[in-house]
Amino acid sequence: MSLEAKKKGLKQLQSFLNSYLSAFQNDNLHDGYQEFNDIVVKSKQHNAWFSVQNIHKAIGSWVEALSEENINTWLKPYDLNNINKKKVAIISAGNVPLVGFHDCLSVFLTGHDLVLKYSSKDKFLTPYLLKFLQNTGNFDSKLEVTDGQLSDFDAVIATGSNNTSRYFEYYFKNKPNIIRKNRNSVAVLSGNETDDELKNLGNDIFQYFGLGCRNVSKVFVPKGYDFSKFFEAIYGFGDLIHHHKYANNYDYNKAVYLMSEIKLFDNNFLVLKEDQSYSSPIACLFYEHYEDLNQIEKKLNIDRDLLQCKVGHLDFTEIGFGETQSPQLWDYADDVDTILFLKDL
Known part of the structure; x- marks a missing residue:
């Protein structure tokens, strides 16, 4: 699938999320958005930390991030042609809504197949939006969603605590990996x-x-x-x-x-x-x-x-007040370029 097709899929996702927020605010959740709102409600019921307000904040951040200008700026440095398709496992955290979605998007954009091991705290939102992207017809990545043990994959991106990261580093030492710890x-x-x-x-x-x-x-x-x-x-x-x-x-x-x-x-x-x-x-x-x-x-x-x-507003601080939870698409966690890692597998 061409990169332009994938960009089109991202724009469809942005439009859907933006329209959902508008429909919710206007109390007009017709059939096109009621299913997703049910997912939002289910997420809140499953994890009390996932208030509807916070889920909508995460969705709104993605609406802002997925502008055409931002997508083009993000992907411009990379040549995503002729990538050797692999199966990439994502072990996602569940501390905030959609926290692992950027990693999953990166896998889809580089054309790899995705095995998502979701967190028990966030088991509904990310799978739903990934299936939405698949249903646009603009991505050719296969998607497997599991809460069980991983067995068949070529590379892994895992996020966890400092304790679990030591387990990840041992278990995945023979696979290309990105292991994220507490920060x-x-x-x-x-x-x-x-x-x-x-x-x-x-x-x-x-x-x-x-x-x-x-x-x-x-x-x-x-x-x-x-x-x-x-x-x-x-x-x-x-x-x-x-x-x-x-x-x-x-x-x-x-x-x-x-x-x-x-x-x-x-x-x-x-x-x-x-x-x-x-x-x-x-x-x-x-x-x-x-x-x-x-x-x-x-x-x-x-x-x-x-x-x-x-x-702060000092020379050596990097982010302005109020901006930490609105990262750009190219603001990679731990300063590790996920797209570059996936492109070179």
Whole structure:
């Protein structure tokens, strides 16, 4: 199948997703979109972290990403002709809706067959959209969806925790592979941020309940930083505490810290704890003071393999406030070019 045909298929997907969101907002879910809305509802019922709002946020991000201009920019550097078809296994995470969809798209675009081992937390959305792409008639990749053990494949892309990655590295050592581990995202504040920038930082922290590797889990702040302005800016996210799983995590982690007599900042839906680690629990945000920005730049450069996003308006930060959960198609996870990996199999 030609690349132009595949691009046409992506545009059909974008149009479908955009029309679905519009139909939902206008309470006009006729037959063409009711089936997909049932998938959205089923996903929410299966995984309480997958609120309809968050699923729609993920869908909206894909609508924006799959513009004709973005697709052309993404694929322009690659020669995708004469690729030797292989069977590629994707072991997907399930922390946020559609988190493994980019990998699956990359397999389809390079013409390989796909074996998707979905996460038990996200078993409906991605398979449905992949079957939609197949039904456009613009892709010739075979699709196998499973929750069982993988046995017949030529290469693998696997995403998991640091613990599971060690298993992946051993099990798949004789196959071409991309193995992704835990990463976290950080923000570096100068103290001169506007209210809007801090509010946008709230999106980076709270979108998808903070479950994604692109969610900010730690902030670096100048010594003596006053968090009151930050708390005022993120006040609008307070409804998160009404989500039972988020509230349970907030109550549990706060109680554990208080019993350990750890000094905290708290606004009744987010706990701030001073900590050198990058990975904070749900409903918590770690912070660390600095006196020299050059030292922070050096530290983040040394730890670059632990980080997904560096947020701020400083020279060495790479992503603006509020932009972490809207990556471009060419913003590859862990900076590993998935298309290039698949093209050269």
